[in-house]
């Protein structure tokens with residue numbers, strides 16, 4: 001839905017009047033993503049409190065202005081045309097966590113790597129199975145991020161969400177219907193915002209947890225192009241096969257479009273150089289998808305989430 005400029009400006013003014021959180025206009029979003037790509041948000045708010053989050057969503061809902069949530073931007077491709085409406089990023093009180101016995105409650109913007117380090121230090125195991133995922137707690141719940149060792153859902157108990165109309169509710173892990181790289185939040189449009197998540201972990205000697213983390217860090221360094229900008233894996237694995245293996249088998253490592261190429265180190269990573277655009281990433285994804293389909297009959301699905309206004313939609 002195209003929003004009128006007047007409506008956006010008027011809504012931004014209401015938010016400036018009613019929120020303590022900073023509100024900006026025409027905010028460039030590339031810097032909030034690991035790809036480093038994408039245009040501007042009409043309105044951008046770093047939301048620092050639950051009260052502000054509830055107010056913002058209620059105001060946007062009644063004005064009919066869409067709200068898009070950004071976590072750590074490690075699994076999104078933002079259009080070069082940017083995002084219409086309001087983009088929010090959680091901050092402030094959403095960036096804190098508490099540990100109570102084996103239970104950990106973390107705000108939606110807490111970095112998963114920080115949480116893993118702190119819980120390991122406290123002798124709590126479980127979250128290290130998603131070690132290496134560079135996202136926030138909210139983004140990891142939304143994506144059910146995971147690795148070969150485990151998924152976010154394994155230790156999740158429930159999440160506090162704020163619904164699009166500004167009301168809070170609690171969703172249990174079962175409510176979220178989590179499976180490989182999937183949670184029910186992905187089907188909800190507009191989706192609620194994950195404000196907090198509660199995890200239940202196991203007690204274990206902290207040096208044992210840390211040594212697992214160190215091993216996994218080494219394996220990642222060896223197999224992933226971590227010194228390039230990317231969003232991790234572009235495609236989900238089809239069934240029990242590996243998207244990276246299929247792309248490699250089709251001889252597509254090094255294939256490029258503009259300044260975006262299929263990594264020579266890990267075929268499911270697209271890496272970008274100076275001058276890359278989001279449009280190039282999409283074109284390259286389409287070419288890879290077509291070549292894999294022609295050669296193997298398998299259609300790969302994007303893991304990365306497309307955000308914003310795309311010319312073909």
Ligand SMILES: Cc1cc2nc3c(=O)[nH]c(=O)nc-3n(C[C@H](O)[C@H](O)[C@H](O)COP(=O)(O)OP(=O)(O)OC[C@H]3O[C@@H](n4cnc5c(N)ncnc54)[C@H](O)[C@@H]3O)c2cc1C
Nearest residue numbers: 071072073074075135136138139140142145146194231232
């Ligand atoms: C180098 C690299 C390695 C990676 N390795 C892995 C891996 O091993 N396994 C894996 O699963 N992923 C991996 N990823 C992808 C990514 O880190 C995960 O998908 C992560 O969960 C995304 O979290 P984020 O906070 O960055 O979310 P974003 O990328 O900002 O957002 C992703 C989606 O979640 C939604 N979202 C974000 N925050 C919230 C919230 N608070 N409430 C509601 N919705 C929200 C967004 O709207 C968007 O649709 C990798 C990425 C990189 C760059």
